[in-house]
Amino acid sequence: MDSFVEQLKRGTEEEFTEESVWDGSAVNTTSSSLPAIYLPLLPRNLRHPTTRGRKATEFQETKKACLNYIQDALLQHQWQRAAEFMTNYLETLENTSAEKRMAAPEVIWRIGTEILCHHSKSSIEEFNYFAEQMKNLGVKRYLKVCLEHVFHLLCNGLIDEAYQNLSLAEGWRYGEQTTAQDKELKLIQAYKGLLDYYNWTKKRTAMLELDGNFADSVEQEMHSFFRQAAVNLREIIKIPGVWDPFVKSYVDLLEFYEDYDEVRQVLSEYAYNSKFPPNPNAHVYYYQFLKRQGESKKTLMSVLKILHEIVPSHELMLDICQLQKSKLQILQICFTPRLHSQEGKISDSEEICEETQLCPFESIWCFGFLHASLMFTRCL
Amino acid sequence: MEEEDTRDYSEPCVQCSVVNWGLTDEGRFYCKSCHNVIERTKEVLTSDVVPNTKIQSISRGFRKRKKIDKGWEWYVCEGFQYILKKQAEALQTLGVCPKMKDEILCNFWRLYLQKSRQAYCTTPASYASKALSISDVSTDVETEPERISIHGLSSFSESDGDLQTESSFGHVSSIGKASARETTSVCSGSVDGDSYLLKRKKGNLRMSMPMTLSFCYIALLWLREPVTLSDLLRFVIDGHIPYLNAFQCFPEEMKLYGADLKIFRVESWPVYEDVHNKMSELSAFLDLPCFPAITDSCFLHPNILCIKYLMEANLPDELHNWTCRVVKKINFGEADFLTLDPVNKSARKVKYDVLAVAIIIVVLKLLFILDDQYEWLYANFAGKRNQKNKEGCLWFDFKKWYKVIKKSVDVEQKKLDEERARCLWKCEKPLFYSSKEKSVVLKKRQMVVNLQRQFGTLSGSMQVAEKQSPSSFQLNWAEENTDGNCFHGHILEGILQEKGNSLTTMNTKYWLCSVKLCNEKICGQLTHYKESDFPQSYQFVLNLFSFLLRVPASLIHEEVCLIEHKLFKTKRHRK
Numbered sequence: 001m002d003s004f005v006e007q008l009k010r011g012t013e014e015e016f017t018e019e020s021v022w023d024g025s026a027v028n029t030t031s032s033s034l035p036a037i038y039l040p041l042l043p044r045n046l047r048h049p050t051t052r053g054r055k056a057t058e059f060q061e062t063k064k065a066c067l068n069y070i071q072d073a074l075l076q077h078q079w080q081r082a083a084e085f086m087t088n089y090l091e092t093l094e095n096t097s098a099e100k101r102m103a104a105p106e107v108i109w110r111i112g113t114e115i116l117c118h119h120s121k122s123s124i125e126e127f128n129y130f131a132e133q134m135k136n137l138g139v140k141r142y143l144k145v146c147l148e149h150v151f152h153l154l155c156n157g158l159i160d161e162a163y164q165n166l167s168l169a170e171g172w173r174y175g176e177q178t179t180a181q182d183k184e185l186k187l188i189q190a191y192k193g194l195l196d197y198y199n200w201t202k203k204r205t206a207m208l209e210l211d212g213n214f215a216d217s218v219e220q221e222m223h224s225f226f227r228q229a230a231v232n233l234r235e236i237i238k239i240p241g242v243w244d245p246f247v248k249s250y251v252d253l254l255e256f257y258e259d260y261d262e263v264r265q266v267l268s269e270y271a272y273n274s275k276f277p278p279n280p281n282a283h284v285y286y287y288q289f290l291k292r293q294g295e296s297k298k299t300l301m302s303v304l305k306i307l308h309e310i311v312p313s314h315e316l317m318l319d320i321c322q323l324q325k326s327k328l329q330i331l332q333i334c335f336t337p338r339l340h341s342q343e344g345k346i347s348d349s350e351e352i353c354e355e356t357q358l359c360p361f362e363s364i365w366c367f368g369f370l371h372a373s374l375m376f377t378r379c380l
Numbered sequence: 381m382e383e384e385d386t387r388d389y390s391e392p393c394v395q396c397s398v399v400n401w402g403l404t405d406e407g408r409f410y411c412k413s414c415h416n417v418i419e420r421t422k423e424v425l426t427s428d429v430v431p432n433t434k435i436q437s438i439s440r441g442f443r444k445r446k447k448i449d450k451g452w453e454w455y456v457c458e459g460f461q462y463i464l465k466k467q468a469e470a471l472q473t474l475g476v477c478p479k480m481k482d483e484i485l486c487n488f489w490r491l492y493l494q495k496s497r498q499a500y501c502t503t504p505a506s507y508a509s510k511a512l513s514i515s516d517v518s519t520d521v522e523t524e525p526e527r528i529s530i531h532g533l534s535s536f537s538e539s540d541g542d543l544q545t546e547s548s549f550g551h552v553s554s555i556g557k558a559s560a561r562e563t564t565s566v567c568s569g570s571v572d573g574d575s576y577l578l579k580r581k582k583g584n585l586r587m588s589m590p591m592t593l594s595f596c597y598i599a600l601l602w603l604r605e606p607v608t609l610s611d612l613l614r615f616v617i618d619g620h621i622p623y624l625n626a627f628q629c630f631p632e633e634m635k636l637y638g639a640d641l642k643i644f645r646v647e648s649w650p651v652y653e654d655v656h657n658k659m660s661e662l663s664a665f666l667d668l669p670c671f672p673a674i675t676d677s678c679f680l681h682p683n684i685l686c687i688k689y690l691m692e693a694n695l696p697d698e699l700h701n702w703t704c705r706v707v708k709k710i711n712f713g714e715a716d717f718l719t720l721d722p723v724n725k726s727a728r729k730v731k732y733d734v735l736a737v738a739i740i741i742v743v744l745k746l747l748f749i750l751d752d753q754y755e756w757l758y759a760n761f762a763g764k765r766n767q768k769n770k771e772g773c774l775w776f777d778f779k780k781w782y783k784v785i786k787k788s789v790d791v792e793q794k795k796l797d798e799e800r801a802r803c804l805w806k807c808e809k810p811l812f813y814s815s816k817e818k819s820v821v822l823k824k825r826q827m828v829v830n831l832q833r834q835f836g837t838l839s840g841s842m843q844v845a846e847k848q849s850p851s852s853f854q855l856n857w858a859e860e861n862t863d864g865n866c867f868h869g870h871i872l873e874g875i876l877q878e879k880g881n882s883l884t885t886m887n888t889k890y891w892l893c894s895v896k897l898c899n900e901k902i903c904g905q906l907t908h909y910k911e912s913d914f915p916q917s918y919q920f921v922l923n924l925f926s927f928l929l930r931v932p933a934s935l936i937h938e939e940v941c942l943i944e945h946k947l948f949k950t951k952r953h954r955k
Contacts, residue, residue, distance in 0.1 A: 057647035057648045058647065058648040058649050059647045059648070059805050060647075062800055062801055062803055062805075065797065065800065065801040066801040066802070068801075069798065069801050079838075080838070080839055083835045083836075083838040083839040084802075084835075084839040085801065085802065086835045087832045087835045087836050087839060088801065088802045088803070088804060090828050090831050090832050090835070091804060091805055091806050091828060093824055093827070093828055094806050094810075094821070094824055094825065094828060096647065108831075112831075112835075115835070115838070116838075119838050121837075121838055122838060126834065126838075129834060130831070130834060133827055133830055133831055133834075136827065137827060
């Protein structure tokens with residue numbers, strides 16, 4: 001039996017490197033952690049980049065590592081492990097670096113809510129406790145935390161608690177911070193208005209069931225809710241944005257009290273004010289309101305036409321078929337190519353079809369595809 | 381406390397013209413040498429403000445009611461003394477000889493205080509500390525410190541930010557300093573906290589938290605205790621020796637704030653090289669004589685330390701012969717080389733554990749080359765042979781060893797990383813820079829504690845694991861284990877051959893880690909370790925020992941290069 005070395009001598013023919021050549025003079029680094037720059041003409045003292053800023057202490061490095069562990073655990077849905085590391089990560093609130101100290105509450109809030117939402121042992125009380133602690137952590141985030149806390153409560157169906165929290169948050173004042181957190185405050189007021197509306201609907205249904213003297217007190221409460229809701233909702237609708245649920249609630253309130261002018265004004269503002277982002281629902285609401293009011297076909301058609309510009313495939317387009325008697329006009333309206341709407345007045349239906357083949361098919365496709373059967377039954 | 385109150389009064393006694401005041405029970409000043417009682421009384425804090433308080437404040441020191449209760453006056457070295465005491469006690473519980481604390485460490489500490497002129501000398505830098513009496517050994521009679529010394533004054537007025545600028549002592553320098561300090565308004569709990577961090581005088585060695593470990597190590601080295609520096613640092617990180625938040629052992633009255641934080645707060649673990657360098661500086665500073673010799677039978681001798689690391693790395697016992705041979709060849713086993721001699725400044729300060737580990741690596745390189753080829757081929761050979769002959773001694777199979785070690789080291793490394801991430805740095809005693817910060821810091825602390833409690837309950841039953849009892853060995857390989865994971869008994873057949881009287885390797889090749897060593901003054905180190913330049917097997921072995929010792933691989937690599945340079949000196953010069 002051959003010895004191992006003889007086998008080796010037979011097997012390997014190539015010579016392995018004997019020495020790793022390392023010329024010490026070429027590599028002059030004071031900080032071996034960073035690679036040197038090998039430019040031959042560069043003076044020696046410029047060859048190594050220097051680190052800038054304060055070196056991170058091990059405390060900060062371990063906290064960073066801890067955060068990585070938490071993130072891994074969260075991604076793998078290991079809530080218990082995440083909670084474990086969280087107990088250690090919380091120390092970062094006392095970090096010596098002010099910069100990291102400022103950034104800490106946000107991170108902790110996010111991670112904490114995530115864990116508490118999903119952990120099997122956590123309950124809504126735990127969440128409430130956590131939210132309270134986070135609110136006290138810093139004034140700059142107070143309203144934001146309040147708002148998110150309210151969302152969480154709403155998602156879990158705790159409407160009364162959410163309402164309480166909103167009322168508390170609405171009354172919060174803290175000097176400059178109140179103006180700095182203006183947006184959050186407005187949102188809080190808006191949601192409070194929404195919940196007032198919700199309470200109002202409850203009172204309304206209650207009132208219908210009850211009768212007699214109970215009905216009076218309930219009615220009074222109903223009215224007070226209306227007043228509160230109306231104020232807040234009106235405020236938020238003024239700001240450009242997408243406020244569909246608020247608008248709907250507000251319209252509902254106003255319609256009950258028969259303030260139709262206000263409704264008209266609000267809805268047209270919401271739909272047609274160019275400052276607001278384009279929102280098909282706005283037009284839908286306006287159209288529905290006008291229909292309820294029994295407006296003329298002409299006004300209804302004009303609203304629908306504008307809606308058609310935005311969403312040609314909307315199901316309300318079917319109403320066009322009802323409103324318009326002339327089939328040709330229906331086709332005209334429905335199949336007017338958006339891009340070439342200015343040029344070439346279409347007179348013939350065949351020409352329409354030719355023309356429409358050139359432009360984006362979207363309008364026809366969507367419309368025809370989605371509502372083909374309906375369209376044909378109504379038109380023809 | 382009496383001294384504090386009477387310190388500021390420097391009028392000589394009417395009768396005996398000596399400035400040596402004390403306080404009677406009623407609070408009146410009396411002269412200690414002639415017992416003459418004067419009218420002056422200790423100032424009592426009153427809430428009503430007298431318009432002429434300025435006059436009083438000049439000589440007395442305006443004592444506003446401070447938001448922070450000042451507590452005792454204490455000096456930074458007193459704080460370190462407490463910490464050292466705790467550390468020595470911890471080492472004692474770990475099994476170190478009790479002589480270390482009471483005789484060795486204590487005396488080294490006193491020597492340090494004397495050399496740095498903080499105590500035990502005729503012209504101290506500051507007043508003699510009262511707390512020296514706390515150490516167990518009976519104290520010497522302290523020399524009477526001078527009441528008024530320029531240095532003492534300036535440190536006092538510097539640290540007490542509330543002191544009015546005019547001081548009745550008339551030292552211009554201190555006035556200037558005091559007025560400058562007032563604007564910064566950072567005070568410290570200790571009397572000399574601020575000045576402690578200023579640029580040190582030439583030749584003076586400043587105390588710091590890593591230095592406490594240097595003290596401990598020097599004491600251990602003097603007694604030749606079987607604790608290496610890497611073991612010591614490992615115990616520190618594992619929490620068996622107080623280091624992080626060691627200031628918790630201070631008594632309640634010693635308030636810690638302001639500049640003290642920079643001295644006593646720990647934000648990073650001690651680094652091996654740092655502590656080692658400080659140790660050599662310290663031994664030189666203390667003018668210590670040559671340490672007790674490290675002989676063949678001593679634990680720190682490479683021959684014996686190699687056994688420990690061979691066992692821990694699960695390598696065959698036969699390798700020990702080879703390590704002894706290498707040690708003999710390069711004369712690293714001589715007591716002159718190994719023993720720390722502070723007098724001889726040019727002598728190399730030996731890192732015993734790193735040296736032992738480096739020797740093992742050199743031996744592995746001698747036998748297996750570690751070039752990513754030879755050892756694997758040999759492993760295949762040995763593996764086949766082991767399969768054929770089940771009885772008898774097993775040949776050392778590098779591949780199997782690699783798999784076993786890699787698996788367990790990976791597991792341990794992962795655990796270690798998690799432990800590091802889990803480490804809690806803050807303690808119940810919060811630290812703050814100034815009274816303004818105090819309320820914020822306390823509130824934050826309370827909040828953190830609350831949240832930790834909340835999430836702690838969510839983490840479930842596997843809370844704080846039992847703190848493992850400290851052990852010298854991190855990896856244990858039992859021979860009785862039948863799954864064949866223990867390689868201690870394996871033999872190195874197949875790669876050795878008889879040559880005359882002794883065994884030698886069949887392999888005649890060897891690769892040097894570095895051809896030329898760098899100049900330490902220019903580069904800062906002797907070698908530069910770049911992983912990609914070296915074979916994977918070599919990196920693996922380096923990383924293994926780097927994990928065991930908790931030192932960076934580059935440190936071990938440097939030691940390996942040095943050994944190789946000595947070992948192959950003749951061969952290199954021939955070239």
